[in-house]
Structures are given as structure tokens and as C-alpha cells.
Amino acid sequence: MAISRNDQLGMSGTNLAGGLASLLLGNNSTNPAKSANKYLDKIYGQINPMLQPYANAGTNVLGNFNSQLMEMLKNPGDIIKRLGSGYQESPGYKWDLKQGEEAINNAAASSGMLGTPQHQVQSSQLASNLASKDFDTYLNHILGLFGGGLQGEQGEISQGYNASNDLAQALSSILGTKAQYAYGGQAAKNAGKTNAFESIGSGLGELFGPAIGALGTFFGL
Numbered sequence: 644m645a646i647s648r649n650d651q652l653g654m655s656g657t658n659l660a661g662g663l664a665s666l667l668l669g670n671n672s673t674n675p676a677k678s679a680n681k682y683l684d685k686i687y688g689q690i691n692p693m694l695q696p697y698a699n700a701g702t703n704v705l706g707n708f709n710s711q712l713m714e715m716l717k718n719p720g721d722i723i724k725r726l727g728s729g730y731q732e733s734p735g736y737k738w739d740l741k742q743g744e745e746a747i748n749n750a751a752a753s754s755g756m757l758g759t760p761q762h763q764v765q766s767s768q769l770a771s772n773l774a775s776k777d778f779d780t781y782l783n784h785i786l787g788l789f790g791g792g793l794q795g796e797q798g799e800i801s802q803g804y805n806a807s808n809d810l811a812q813a814l815s816s817i818l819g820t821k822a823q824y825a826y827g828g829q830a831a832k833n834a835g836k837t838n839a840f841e842s843i844g845s846g847l848g849e850l851f852g853p854a855i856g857a858l859g860t861f862f863g864l
Contacts, residue, residue, distance in 0.1 A: 680824065683817050690813050694806040701803010708796040726785045727778070736777035743769045 715722060744766060751762040
């Protein structure tokens with residue numbers, strides 16, 4: 644069925660009016676980026692309280708851990724001296740010394756050597772050997788505790804790094820997603836403007852095209 648000239652003009656006017664309305668009033672539909680951002684903005688706030696304490700703990704321990712390592716590298720003897728300064732004879736040392744002295748005394752008495760220089764040397768050597776053994780045992784225990792403390796600090800630093808990394812990854816992911824939504828929303832908005840201009844151009848061409856063609860014919864163009 645043929646379309647009348649009036650119908651053509653009506654359709655052209657509709658295209659022109661629709662294009663102008665879209666351009667002037669904009670797209671009334673909700674930008675998906677705005678809807679998504681309401682939820683994306685909540686993610687970091689919910690994650691942060693769970694991970695931030697570990698990140699803070701790692702940061703706080705890091706300085707002390709580094710200073711301890713530097714001291715161990717520069718002056719390990721000073722650390723051993725400081726750790727050993729708290730040494731006290733253990734109950735085990737006193738027991739062993741008492742038992743050893745009784746054995747030496749009994750042997751010296753039975754051999755007629757009690758109170759001689761040889762007897763005194765044996766007693767002195769016994770006390771020295773037991774004291775050295777007792778100190779080494781104490782120092783090994785203290786160094787074990789010291790090493791355990793360093794390992795604990797290293798563990799906190801690792802946890803702090805992991806927590807900080809998780810926070811950074813979460814924030815990066817959220818910002819990246821928001822950027823994608825913003826790009827998509829702007830692209831849709833630009834596409835709407837393009838369609839509006841195309842509708843305007845189409846409407847103008849359909850409305851005034853015949854008149855411009857007639858003028859061209861009249862002037863011999």
C-alpha cells in the first residue's frame with residue numbers, strides 16, 4: 644500500500660521530534676554503573692575491618708624485625724652477651740655438682756688423697772665443666788626462644804603483607820569494575836546521542852529534501 648505524502652511528512656516529523664527530545668531530555672533510563680556502584684562501594688568497607696588489623700600488625704612488627712636482623716649481622720656477639728647476662732645456676736647444676744663432689748670426695752678419702760692439690764683440681768674441674776654445660780643449656784634455650792620470637796614476627800609480617808595485598812587486590816578489582824561500568828555507561832550515552840542526531844538528520848532530510856530538490860531544479864542546479 645502506497646504511503647501518502649502526508650503520512651511521509653508525519654513520519655519525518657516524528658523522527659525529527661524524537662531525535663530532538665532524546666537530545667534535549669536525555670535518556671531517562673538508569674545508568675547501570677550507578678546501580679552497580681551502590682554495591683561495589685560497600686565491598687571494600689566490609690573487607691577492610693577483617694584484613695586491616697593484620698596489615699597494621701605486620702607494619703608495626705616490620706621495624707623491630709629489621710633492627711634485630713641488622714644487629715645479628717653486625718654484632719652477633721653482643722646479642723649472645725646480652726642474652727647470657729641473665730644466666731643463673733639451674734637446680735640441675737646444683738644437684739649434679741653435689742653428687743659429683745660427693746663422688747670425688749669419697750674416692751679421694753678412700754685413696755688417701757682427700758685435701759691434696761690433686762683432689763682440689765678434680766673438684767675445680769668438675770665445677771667448671773658442669774657450669775659450662777649448664778650455661779650452654781641455658782643459652783640454647785634462650786636462643787631458641789629468641790629465634791622463635793623472630794619467626795613469630797616474620798609470620799606476622801607475612802600475614803600483614805598478605806592482608807595488605809588482599810586489600811590492594813580488592814580495591815583494584817572494585818575500581819577496575821567501576822571503570823568498566825563507567826565506560827559502558829558513557830558509551831551507551833554517546834550511542835544515544837548519535838542515534839538522536841541521526842533521527843534529526845533523517846527527519847530534516849525527509850521534510851526538506853523535496854523542497855531543496857525543487858529549488859535546485861528551478862535554478863538549474
